[in-house]
Amino acid sequence: MNRATATQSLSVSFTVGLYGTAFGAASIAAGFSIFQTCLLSLLTFSGASQFAIVGVMGAGGSALSGIATASLLGIRNGLYGLRMTPILKVRGLKRVIAAQITIDESTGVAIGQEDRGIVAMRHGFWLTGFGVYIFWNFFTLLGALGAQAMGNPSAWGLDAAVPAAFLGLVWPRLIGKFERTLAASSVLLAIALSPIISAGLPIIATALLAAAFGWKERV
Amino acid sequence: MNGLWLGVLGTSLIAFLLKFSGHSIPEKYVTNPRALRINTLIPIALLSALVGVQTLTEKGKWVIDQKLAGVAVALIALSVKAPYFVVVISAAVISAVLYRM
Numbered sequence A: 001m002n003r004a005t006a007t008q009s010l011s012v013s014f015t016v017g018l019y020g021t022a023f024g025a026a027s028i029a030a031g032f033s034i035f036q037t038c039l040l041s042l043l044t045f046s047g048a049s050q051f052a053i054v055g056v057m058g059a060g061g062s063a064l065s066g067i068a069t070a071s072l073l074g075i076r077n078g079l080y081g082l083r084m085t086p087i088l089k090v091r092g093l094k095r096v097i098a099a100q101i102t103i104d105e106s107t108g109v110a111i112g113q114e115d116r117g118i119v120a121m122r123h124g125f126w127l128t129g130f131g132v133y134i135f136w137n138f139f140t141l142l143g144a145l146g147a148q149a150m151g152n153p154s155a156w157g158l159d160a161a162v163p164a165a166f167l168g169l170v171w172p173r174l175i176g177k178f179e180r181t182l183a184a185s186s187v188l189l190a191i192a193l194s195p196i197i198s199a200g201l202p203i204i205a206t207a208l209l210a211a212a213f214g215w216k217e218r219v
Numbered sequence B: 001m002n003g004l005w006l007g008v009l010g011t012s013l014i015a016f017l018l019k020f021s022g023h024s025i026p027e028k029y030v031t032n033p034r035a036l037r038i039n040t041l042i043p044i045a046l047l048s049a050l051v052g053v054q055t056l057t058e059k060g061k062w063v064i065d066q067k068l069a070g071v072a073v074a075l076i077a078l079s080v081k082a083p084y085f086v087v088v089i090s091a092a093v094i095s096a097v098l099y100r101m
Helices: A003-029 A034-044 A047-058 A061-088 A092-100 A104-112 A120-149 A158-173 A177-193 A201-215 B004-024 B035-058 B066-079 B084-100
Strands: none
Touching: A003 A047, A003 A158, A003 B004, A003 B084, A034 A047, A034 A120, A047 A061, A047 A158, A047 B004, A047 B035, A061 A092, A061 A104, A061 A120, A061 A158, A061 A177, A061 B004, A061 B035, A092 B084, A104 A120, A120 B035, A158 B035, A158 B066, A158 B084, A177 A201, A177 B035, A201 B035, B004 B084, B035 B066, B066 B084
16 A cells, blocks of 8 residues: 555544544534444534534524434435445445445545546545544544533533534535535525524425525526 | 434445345446436535534424534535544634633
8 A cells, every 4th residue: 555545544543533523522412322423423413414404403403304304414425335336346344334434534535536547546445444433433422422421511611612513524525605505595494494483493404405406507 | 213223224234235235236327417416415414404403403493503703613614624533623612611600
């Protein structure tokens, strides 16, 4: 394996894995147990979806609206899978494992190795996927234990740390005026709907806003 | 099974099925440009909505409290390209200080 791919994979794994602390704490603050929190990281293993389920249910939303929001955010992993299959060329159990670690980072690092050749792309995918998996789960547990020890979430600012964590996730995607307009409209729509429809639904409603924004090709 | 467990297991099951379907469906079936375009916008809408709802509402009611100050600081931290951890922790510190005052 070439050194550049390995270094890149490991540094991405560690940095992203650290965010697991924020997730672990957010999940405890939302009322999930330590065991449930760790299961979300082990089984769901997709940061934005995990934050969504604990965010929606923590705000009093039903399990179904939480699952719907998390699943809408998980669709992109399916698209990453489409991109990775012809590169990985694996079957059976290996394909199941590859699917589980198909996330933003493993796909991103793999695609980033394109000019180093297909073998480097494969290495980047597996190393980053496993790396993030290990660090993400380790730091989830750490964050959950920490939050458990703290008690009242508001006294430690956890209630503001959770929306700040979401903000940090969406920020890199706000690359132009179009994206920022969609973000601002989504905030307004969700807040406006909050007193009217039950928790969780205002968030799902903004997916329709995304559909409206994306309907026409931009020129 | 209570709601939280349903949330944990349901989210996990669908998350895996979505990932696995990508590795199993031939690419030619899912290259509709409109669907791809909308799919890149969905995270922006949902995550922004979550930021808004968690900052400014509580149990279906509008509230303005220490959380807003925390998130405002996070916004400033992001705009000066602070690392993710600084963003999250600065929001927590400001909010906690105001809460305890």
